[in-house]
Amino acid sequence: MKRRETIKTLLAGSLAGGAVVSSQSCKTEGGVEGVIEEAFSVGVGRTPEERERDRKLLAEDFLTDDELGTLAILCDIILPATPTAGSATEAEVPDFINFMSKDAPFLKVPIRGGLAWVNNEALKRFDDSFEAITEKQRIEIVDDIAYPDKVTPEFNQGMKFFDRLRGLVLTGYYTSKIGIEDLGYVGNRPNVWDGVPAEVLKDHDVDYDPEWIAKCINQEKRNELVQWDDEGNVLNN
Amino acid sequence: MQIKETPKEYDAVIVGSGAGGGMSAKVLSDAGLKVAVIEAGPFFDPKDPETMTQMKWPYESPRRGGWTKERNFGELDMAYGGWNLDGEPYTQKDDSNFMWFRSRMLGGRTNHWGRISLRFGPKDFKGHTQDGLGDDWPIGYEDVKPYYDKLDKMIGVFGSNEGLPNDPDGFFLPPPKPRLHELYYIKAAKKLGVTVIPSRLSILTKRINAERGVCFYCNQCNRSCSAYADFSSGSCLIFPAQKSNGQVDLYNNCMVREVVMNKEGKARGVSYINKEDGRSYEIRGKVVILAASACSTARILLNSKDGGSAGLGNSSGLVGKYLHDSTGSGRGGFIPALMDRKMYNEDGVGGMHVYSPWWLDNSKLDFGRGYHIEVWGGMGMPNYGFGMGMDGFNKFMGISEGGYGDKLRDDVKRYYGATIGFGGRGECIAREDNYCELDPDVVDQWGIPVLRFKYSFSDHELNQAKHMQQTFEQLIDAMGGHVFGDTPTKEQNYGLNKGGEIIHEVGTTRMGNDPATSVCNKYQQLHDVDNVYITDAGPFVSQADKNCTWTIMALSMRASEHIVEQLNKRNI
Ligand SMILES: Cc1cc2nc3c(=O)[nH]c(=O)nc-3n(C[C@H](O)[C@H](O)[C@H](O)COP(=O)(O)OP(=O)(O)OC[C@H]3O[C@@H](n4cnc5c(N)ncnc54)[C@H](O)[C@@H]3O)c2cc1C
Numbered sequence: 001m002k003r004r005e006t007i008k009t010l011l012a013g014s015l016a017g018g019a020v021v022s023s024q025s026c027k028t029e030g031g032v033e034g035v036i037e038e039a040f041s042v043g044v045g046r047t048p049e050e051r052e053r054d055r056k057l058l059a060e061d062f063l064t065d066d067e068l069g070t071l072a073i074l075c076d077i078i079l080p081a082t083p084t085a086g087s088a089t090e091a092e093v094p095d096f097i098n099f100m101s102k103d104a105p106f107l108k109v110p111i112r113g114g115l116a117w118v119n120n121e122a123l124k125r126f127d128d129s130f131e132a133i134t135e136k137q138r139i140e141i142v143d144d145i146a147y148p149d150k151v152t153p154e155f156n157q158g159m160k161f162f163d164r165l166r167g168l169v170l171t172g173y174y175t176s177k178i179g180i181e182d183l184g185y186v187g188n189r190p191n192v193w194d195g196v197p198a199e200v201l202k203d204h205d206v207d208y209d210p211e212w213i214a215k216c217i218n219q220e221k222r223n224e225l226v227q228w229d230d231e232g233n234v235l236n237n
Numbered sequence: 238m239q240i241k242e243t244p245k246e247y248d249a250v251i252v253g254s255g256a257g258g259g260m261s262a263k264v265l266s267d268a269g270l271k272v273a274v275i276e277a278g279p280f281f282d283p284k285d286p287e288t289m290t291q292m293k294w295p296y297e298s299p300r301r302g303g304w305t306k307e308r309n310f311g312e313l314d315m316a317y318g319g320w321n322l323d324g325e326p327y328t329q330k331d332d333s334n335f336m337w338f339r340s341r342m343l344g345g346r347t348n349h350w351g352r353i354s355l356r357f358g359p360k361d362f363k364g365h366t367q368d369g370l371g372d373d374w375p376i377g378y379e380d381v382k383p384y385y386d387k388l389d390k391m392i393g394v395f396g397s398n399e400g401l402p403n404d405p406d407g408f409f410l411p412p413p414k415p416r417l418h419e420l421y422y423i424k425a426a427k428k429l430g431v432t433v434i435p436s437r438l439s440i441l442t443k444r445i446n447a448e449r450g451v452c453f454y455c456n457q458c459n460r461s462c463s464a465y466a467d468f469s470s471g472s473c474l475i476f477p478a479q480k481s482n483g484q485v486d487l488y489n490n491c492m493v494r495e496v497v498m499n500k501e502g503k504a505r506g507v508s509y510i511n512k513e514d515g516r517s518y519e520i521r522g523k524v525v526i527l528a529a530s531a532c533s534t535a536r537i538l539l540n541s542k543d544g545g546s547a548g549l550g551n552s553s554g555l556v557g558k559y560l561h562d563s564t565g566s567g568r569g570g571f572i573p574a575l576m577d578r579k580m581y582n583e584d585g586v587g588g589m590h591v592y593s594p595w596w597l598d599n600s601k602l603d604f605g606r607g608y609h610i611e612v613w614g615g616m617g618m619p620n621y622g623f624g625m626g627m628d629g630f631n632k633f634m635g636i637s638e639g640g641y642g643d644k645l646r647d648d649v650k651r652y653y654g655a656t657i658g659f660g661g662r663g664e665c666i667a668r669e670d671n672y673c674e675l676d677p678d679v680v681d682q683w684g685i686p687v688l689r690f691k692y693s694f695s696d697h698e699l700n701q702a703k704h705m706q707q708t709f710e711q712l713i714d715a716m717g718g719h720v721f722g723d724t725p726t727k728e729q730n731y732g733l734n735k736g737g738e739i740i741h742e743v744g745t746t747r748m749g750n751d752p753a754t755s756v757c758n759k760y761q762q763l764h765d766v767d768n769v770y771i772t773d774a775g776p777f778v779s780q781a782d783k784n785c786t787w788t789i790m791a792l793s794m795r796a797s798e799h800i801v802e803q804l805n806k807r808n809i
C-alpha cells in the first residue's frame with residue numbers, strides 16, 4: 001500500500017463515520033492534504049493547534065511499504081475476517097498503528113524492530129521474507145511468540161513485540177466501526193436509561209430493591225419541570 | 238509592554254470563569270451589576286459543533302481517543318489543559334512531587350469534571366472540635382445550608398434523601414437506576430456493612446428550567462453536554478449571567494498577573510496580559526474577585542507586590558499554606574460472574590449511579606478522617622487502550638494467555654464489561670507545611686513568577702489509603718472477583734495517589750476570624766484589603782471526605798451576595 005493511499009483509506013474510514021464531514025468532503029480541493037484538513041476540522045472538535053498537529057502527523061512518513069506489508073499480514077493473523085466481521089486490515093488497523101507510532105514516538109523502535117525481528121526469523125528459518133513465505137510457515141513463527149506463558153527464552157523478544165502488537169491491534173480494531181459492530185456495543189446515541197433488562201437481572205440473580213427503585217427517576221415524567229415540597233421531596237416523579 | 242490607555246471600570250472584576258468565578262458572575266449580574274470576567278483560556282460553549290466532542294466515535298480521530306499533551310485524559314475529553322501547560326511551568330521543593338491540573342478555557346475544569354456533587358456535613362466544618370486535628374471553620378453547616386439548598390435548585394443535582402447525619406439531604410432530582418455491575422456492588426457492600434446509596438451528580442435527570450435540556454444518557458459528561466444537561470460553569474452560570482439584569486463582559490485569553498492597588502491601600506483592579514497581542518493591560522473595578530482556582534489565586538496574591546513584598550493579603554504569611562487535596566487510592570478487579578454479557582445500551586449518565594459515603598467511626602481507627610468510595614465499570618464505548626492487557630483475565634481463568642485469531646475475538650467478548658473499579662476519595666488533614674509559594678528563580682512565558690510546591694503525607698493519609706485498599710479487596714472478594722495487581726505496600730504508600738492527583742486543591746487562602754491565623758474572613762474577604770474577595774477553594778479550612786466543587790459554589794454564592802450587599806451599602 002502506498003502512503004498516500006494509506007492516508008486516503010484512513011480518511012475514508014473516518015469520513016464514513018463523521019456525517020458532518022462527509023457532506024463537505026466532496027467539495028474539497030487540494031487533494032489528500034485538503035481532505036485531512038476537512039476531516040479533522042469539524043469531525044472531532046479539534047482546536048486549531050490540535051488540527052495542525054494531526055495534519056502534520058498524517059502527512060509524515062514512518063513505516064515503509066515493505067514494513068506496512070509485513071504489518072498487514074500480522075494484523076490479519078491476529079484478527080482475520082469472520083463470516084460476520086471484517087479483518088484487521090479491513091478495519092484499517094495497520095494505518096492506525098503507523099499513525100500511533102508517529103504520535104507516540106516511543107513506539108517507533110519497538111514496532112520497526114519487531115517487524116524486522118519477524119523478518120529476520122523468516123529469513124533464518126525459511127530463507128525468505130515474512131511476506132514471501134507460506135501461510136503455514138508464518139504460523140509456525142507466530143506460534144512461537146504468541147503465548148507468553150509458553151514462550152522459550154530465545155523467542156522472548158519476539159513475544160514482547162507480539163504482545164504489544166496484539167494490544168494495538170485490539171485497540172485499533174475495536175475502536176473502528178467494524179470492530180464496534182462486532183463487539184456489539186450499542187451505546188453512544190440518545191437513550192433513556194431505565195434499568196437493567198429483566199431477563200438480565202434474572203440471569204445474574206440480582207434484583208432491584210423496591211425501596212431503592214422508589215427513589216429513582218420515573219422516566220415518563222422526566223420532561224416535567226421538577227417540583228419539591230419544603231423538605232426536598234420531589235412531588236412529581 | 239504596558240499599554241497606556243484608560244482602563245475600563247466595572248463594579249467587579251472577576252478572575253477565572255470556573256465554578257467559583259461563574260457563580261460570582263451570576264450572583265452579581267442578577268443584582269444588576271456590571272462585571273468583567275477575565276479568563277486565561279479561550280471561549281468555550283459545549284454546544285458549539287466546531288469544538289464539540291460529545292457523541293463522536295473513536296474512529297473519527299486517527300488516535301482513537303488516546304492521550305495527547307493538551308488533553309491528558311484523552312483527546313475527546315473536554316479539558317484544554319492537563320498536568321503540564323506549555324510555557325507555564327511549576328516547580329517542586331525538595332523531593333515533593335505535587336501534581337497540578339489546570340484547564341485553560343471558559344468554564345475552567347467544570348467542563349469535564351466528574352459532576353460528583355456532595356454537600357459537606359455538620360462535622361466537616363468542625364473537624365478540630367471532633368478530634369483535635371486541623372482547625373474548625375469560622376462557619377458551620379447551618380450557615381451554608383441555605384446556599385446548598387438554593388444551589389441544588391438553581392443548578393440541579395440528582396441524589397436521594399437518606400437522613401444520614403454527615404451527608405446531608407437536599408433538593409435532589411431523582412437518581413437513575415443502578416447498572417448491572419452496580420447491583421453487584423450494592424450486594425457486596427451490604428454484605429460487608431458498607432453503606433451504599435444513589436450517587437449525587439449535577440446532571441439533570443428531570444427538567445429544572447426552560448433553558449437546559451434533560452440528560453439523554455450518553456455517558457459522556459467528561460466531554461461537556463451540548464444539551465446543557467450537566468453542570469458546566471459556562472452553560473449554567475456565565476451564559477445565564479450574560480442574559481440576566483447586569484452586564485457581563487468576557488475577556489478571554491487574558492492572563493491576570495497581579496492585583497493593582499491605589500494610594501489608599503485598596504485594590505484598584507488587575508493587570509493582565511492579553512495572550513493574543515502579548516501586551517499588558519489594566520482593568521478596574523470597585524471590587525476584585527479572585528476565582529482562578531486555589532493555587533492560581535494564591536499565585537496572583539503572592540505576585541501582587543503593590544500589597545507589600547510578601548504579596549497582597551499576606552500579613553499572616555499564610556497565603557499558599559495549608560494546601561491540601563483529597564486523598565485517593567484506586568483498585569480494580571475482574572468479576573467472572575460478569576463474563577459473557579448480554580449486550581444492551583447501559584451507557585447511563587457520565588458517572589457512577591451508586592456510591593458509598595464514609596460509613597465508619599474514626600475514633601476506632603488509626604487515621605483521623607474518612608473517605609467515600611466511587612465505583613466504575615460496565616460496557617463502555619471502546620477507546621484507545623481497549624484490549625491492551627487483556628491477558629491478565631486469562632491468567633485468572635487458568636486459560637492460556639495471549640494467542641490470536643478467533644480465540645482472541647472470543648476473549649474480548651467474554652471479558653467485555655466484566656471489570657469493576659473503585660476510587661477512594663478521602664480527607665487529607667490540612668497542615669501549614671504543605672504549601673505552594675513563588676519559585677525564587679523561575680518565571681513563565683509572560684515573565685510571571687511561577688509556583689513551587691512542597692507537599693508530604695502524614696500517617697493519617699497513609700493509614701487511610703491502607704484501609705481503602707483492604708476495603709477494595711474485600712469488596713471484590715465479596716463479588717467473587719479477582720483483584721488486579723498486588724496489594725500496594727508501605728513503600729508504595731499503600732497506593733496513595735500523589736498530592737494534587739485527585740484535583741481537589743483547597744486551603745491556600747483559608748478563612749478564619751483571626752487575621753493572624755487566616756487570610757480571609759468568613760465572607761471570603763481578605764482581612765488586609767476589604768475590596769478583594771476569593772470565591773474558589775482557597776478559603777477552605779478543610780477538605781472533608783467530599784469532592785469540593787459543590788461547596789465552592791455554595792460558598793461563592795454566599796460570598797457574592799455579601800459583596801452585593803457591601804457594594805449597595807457603599808462599604809467597599
Ligand atoms: C477530571 C476531573 C474530575 C473532577 N471531578 C470532580 C467531581 O466529580 N466533583 C468535584 O467536586 N470536583 C471535581 N473536580 C474538581 C473541579 O473541577 C474543581 O474543584 C473546580 O473546577 C474548581 O473550580 P474553580 O473555579 O476554583 O477553578 P477552575 O474550574 O480551575 O477555574 C479556574 C479558571 O481560572 C482561570 N485562570 C487561572 N489563572 C488565571 C489567571 N492568572 N488569569 C486569568 N484566568 C486564570 C483558568 O483558566 C480557569 O478557567 C474534578 C476535576 C477534574 C480535572
Ligand code: SF4
Nearest residue numbers: 452453455456462587
Ligand atoms: S450523560 Fe447526560 S448529562 Fe452527561 S453529557 Fe450525556 S446527555 Fe449530557
